[in-house]
Amino acid sequence: MSEDSQIFVIKTTANQERSVAMTLSRIAKKEKLDIRAILAPDELKGYVLVEAPKSGIVELAIQTIPHARALVKGSSSIAEIEHFLKPKPIVTGIKEG
């Protein structure tokens, strides 16, 4: 059974949010880390949000990422960050398989 998602916050150098998000996604894929989603809203300067089950996964992953400065202590729930997801993208309705 998969563990519940939590939201962890990475502090980044200003204006490097997207680059940190992209690098983190590359590392997560390569190392097969259980990082489920990465969010870099423009409203949130200097931070990137990461959806993962445990902070250790994120902490480890950011060690080698330039401009990822630190993992903020604690975690948030999806509900707390939900407002960043609006307006909703138009869904395609296309499913795999």
Place this chain on the structure above:
Amino acid sequence: MSEKVCRHCLRVLDGQTCPVCGTSDLAEEWSGLVIILDTERSEIAKKLGVDIPDRFALKVR
């Protein structure tokens, strides 16, 4: 930024046509970035209705 975004599904694209929608109706100005890696377990993917791992914009102009 040089990458463009499909106006229909908000996918961030490398090329000039969205491979999912088949459209070339792209936005050059966009904001916010969401990278969905695990559609099965991501709550964010569920909220956004994303069922294929990819990069998405939050807003297009």
